[in-house]
Amino acid sequence: MTQTQWFPVAGVKLAAIEAGIKKANRKDLVVIEVAEGSRVAGVFTTNRFQAAPVRVARRNLAETAPRYLMINTGYANAGTGDKGFAYCEETCLLLSELAHCPPAAVLPFSTGVIGQAFPMKPFEDGLPLALDALDEHGWGRAAEGIMTTDTVPKVASRRIELDGDTITITGIAKGAGMIKPNMATMLGFIATDAKVAQPLLNQWVKSLADRSFNRITVDGDTSTNDACMLIASGQAGEEISDADGRPAALLHQALEAVFVDLAQALIRDAEGATKFVSIEVSGADSDQDAQAVAETIGHSPLVKTALFASDPNWGRILAAVGRAPIEHLEVEKVSVWLDDVQIVAEGGVADSYTEEQGARVMARPDITIRVDLGTGDGRGQVWTCDFSYDYVKINAEYRT
Amino acid sequence: MTQTQWFPVAGVKLAAIEAGIKKANRKDLVVIEVAEGSRVAGVFTTNRFQAAPVRVARRNLAETAPRYLMINTGYANAGTGDKGFAYCEETCLLLSELAHCPPAAVLPFSTGVIGQAFPMKPFEDGLPLALDALDEHGWGRAAEGIMTTDTVPKVASRRIELDGDTITITGIAKGAGMIKPNMATMLGFIATDAKVAQPLLNQWVKSLADRSFNRITVDGDTSTNDACMLIASGQAGEEISDADGRPAALLHQALEAVFVDLAQALIRDAEGATKFVSIEVSGADSDQDAQAVAETIGHSPLVKTALFASDPNWGRILAAVGRAPIEHLEVEKVSVWLDDVQIVAEGGVADSYTEEQGARVMARPDITIRVDLGTGDGRGQVWTCDFSYDYVKINAEYRT
Numbered sequence A, B: 001m002t003q004t005q006w007f008p009v010a011g012v013k014l015a016a017i018e019a020g021i022k023k024a025n026r027k028d029l030v031v032i033e034v035a036e037g038s039r040v041a042g043v044f045t046t047n048r049f050q051a052a053p054v055r056v057a058r059r060n061l062a063e064t065a066p067r068y069l070m071i072n073t074g075y076a077n078a079g080t081g082d083k084g085f086a087y088c089e090e091t092c093l094l095l096s097e098l099a100h101c102p103p104a105a106v107l108p109f110s111t112g113v114i115g116q117a118f119p120m121k122p123f124e125d126g127l128p129l130a131l132d133a134l135d136e137h138g139w140g141r142a143a144e145g146i147m148t149t150d151t152v153p154k155v156a157s158r159r160i161e162l163d164g165d166t167i168t169i170t171g172i173a174k175g176a177g178m179i180k181p182n183m184a185t186m187l188g189f190i191a192t193d194a195k196v197a198q199p200l201l202n203q204w205v206k207s208l209a210d211r212s213f214n215r216i217t218v219d220g221d222t223s224t225n226d227a228c229m230l231i232a233s234g235q236a237g238e239e240i241s242d243a244d245g246r247p248a249a250l251l252h253q254a255l256e257a258v259f260v261d262l263a264q265a266l267i268r269d270a271e272g273a274t275k276f277v278s279i280e281v282s283g284a285d286s287d288q289d290a291q292a293v294a295e296t297i298g299h300s301p302l303v304k305t306a307l308f309a310s311d312p313n314w315g316r317i318l319a320a321v322g323r324a325p326i327e328h329l330e331v332e333k334v335s336v337w338l339d340d341v342q343i344v345a346e347g348g349v350a351d352s353y354t355e356e357q358g359a360r361v362m363a364r365p366d367i368t369i370r371v372d373l374g375t376g377d378g379r380g381q382v383w384t385c386d387f388s389y390d391y392v393k394i395n396a397e398y399r400t
Helices: A052-063 A081-099 A121-133 A139-145 A198-210 A246-268 A287-299 A301-308 A314-323 A355-362 A390-396 B052-063 B081-099 B121-133 B139-145 B198-210 B246-268 B287-299 B301-308 B314-322 B355-362 B390-396
Strands: A012-017 A029-034 A039-044 A068-075 A106-113 A154-162 A165-174 A187-196 A227-240 A276-284 A335-338 A341-345 A366-372 A378-385 B012-017 B029-034 B039-044 B068-075 B106-113 B154-162 B165-174 B187-196 B227-240 B276-284 B335-338 B341-345 B366-372 B378-385
Touching: A012 A121, A012 A139, A029 A121, A029 A139, A029 A187, A029 A227, A039 A052, A039 A198, A052 A081, A052 A106, A068 A081, A068 A187, A081 A106, A081 A121, A139 A154, A139 A165, A154 A246, A165 A227, A165 A246, A187 A198, A187 A246, A198 A227, A198 A246, A227 A246, A246 A276, A246 A378, A276 A287, A287 A301, A287 A314, A287 A366, A287 A378, A301 A314, A301 A378, A314 A335, A314 A341, A314 A366, A335 A355, A341 A355, B012 B121, B012 B139, B029 B121, B029 B139, B029 B187, B029 B227, B039 B052, B039 B198, B052 B081, B052 B106, B068 B081, B068 B187, B081 B106, B081 B121, B139 B154, B139 B165, B154 B246, B165 B227, B165 B246, B187 B198, B187 B246, B198 B227, B198 B246, B227 B246, B246 B276, B246 B378, B276 B287, B287 B301, B287 B314, B287 B366, B287 B378, B301 B314, B314 B335, B314 B341, B314 B366, B335 B355, B341 B355
Parallel strands: A068 A106, A187 A227, A276 A366, B068 B106, B187 B227, B276 B366
Antiparallel strands: A012 A029, A029 A068, A039 A227, A154 A165, A165 A187, A276 A378, A335 A341, A335 A366, B012 B029, B029 B068, B039 B227, B154 B165, B165 B187, B276 B378, B335 B341, B335 B366
């Protein structure tokens, strides 16, 4: 992703500085400034233990139009009680005073260790430097600045023509864990210079997250700090407010491409992951059922260790399907493919299947597991990776 | 568990032989003979892909009183379609002809690789030898004979006095996986010489499994072959049919001790497990809610890696509580203890808590995580282990 060319977005400036919040010599404080008139919408973690910044950001977002997004790494400021909440508000106040905006126009985001409040001094010293460094070309540095255990910064970008106007979309994200679930926080910040009506933006951030970040599964754990923000600076093109119109459809499609790029980049950077796995389920009674089956497969340590071992152990996929939390399943209608190779037909091994075919497909770095339940039209999809590392060797040696 | 003394159970004989089903020089075929008049009850996997032996055993159990239980390792005979089903029935027929009983009086159980039918020859050659070897003192060998990736055989035994009669209970079990989820099949066979009415036995096997094997959690995967059988040979004492009577209460208590011993032995033998962890949840709106919270904590890779690292990372426990699938949770009422040390009070770190206390407790090989939700009287419990191995080192190094 680092090689991806990205485009600046008019009306959005970014800075990332080394504030020394927890460790020296690493970018750990990011400020994003959005031009007056920008619209911002977000989705936040569904975990009921919500970090202080999540609660403050939710509240502020409901109160006034945001002008600044402030992200720190090092400390998650979760499980820090009233003190953590007060510290979070204090940092918003600091930035608002320096930037001459209402405190509620600042949205705070944190990622890092849970349970310890961060020190205030790095914010006091760092925020003025960050404001000075704001730059439309700051996306790459900001992508680095929000990293925790990520090994590469993640930026994605698209440009489209819309009724003669050039519309730009650029976004950054940081990783969800897996074999490296230390921080486990997913943060995404995606901006476009298009002018999108607020109700539509609110609706889109949910549907786009559902089609991207909510389709990646790592270890089943959710974070206290997850957040994904969509910014429309309104500097380019005509206002888009009709969800059914062609401009909306084209813009939504381009936004989805950026969201999906970022989500898949998180999976590819899950440390130790040796395979990118797409799980596609069809033929379910409903989309919800299909998604539940895809997630059960994607969460199964048995399936994931078999993927790492390149072992076409389809029995594990069937066992995961068999315990998925759906009402109606007819096992004798289930089919499974690994890429183009059918491994299961009518709930048992396919007649045409050979271990050689399975082993050939499983050796690939990108694999699609396709499951058809044969009872309806519901569809679902999950992107995940394998469970690797030495500990898995024991599973990898199975059947040898 | 190997050192545990066990007592023979009148009316129950066992044999374990090297039939060469998959590998040479290992006990892989076990036969358990129960005296005429014995009563047998069982619980089976809830996975909808059920192995052929599970379907046959269920059917036979409903049809007639069992005389033989036959267990093979090497092949699970799951996902093997009609052929696997026919092979399974064939082995039951073989044994029934040799033993002069109806085929339906044989209950088959298999554990091993999914998707390949087993060869018949080892059964043809081995079953006569097994019948010759039947012995009331065969429990230890049978415990070895049902092992797959288990590292130690698991036997548990109790003797109690009941109205002047000596009642014996002895059981064997084989492991559920975890870091070693290759086979993932849990099998348990528990026998008593007490005379228990069939309806009570049916009821007990469910409640006892719920209080033991259903309280251990490993990786969230369920097997196609799980089964747990309770045998009452009826050779000792008076008939017990009143669930509310004192004899029933005492016998149930002793049975529960054996079930729990075996279930905990499975957890202690999860390969790579360095810690035995009991998760106790109280104060929930219902027992069901409490169990859901306990299971969410017990399945969390984040919690389990922290346990391996002896890192008192209580934020991960809170995060797991926060995403548990229950309707009602008041985060500010949640308390958490590690053994005797309170780490969370009112949803945040406890004032009295120090990292030193937490680290001291986390270093212990047996740890209890106690969570009180503060809203009701519901209770739940789960036994689990940590996620260990080199791959976890990355998580272990977190916060250092």
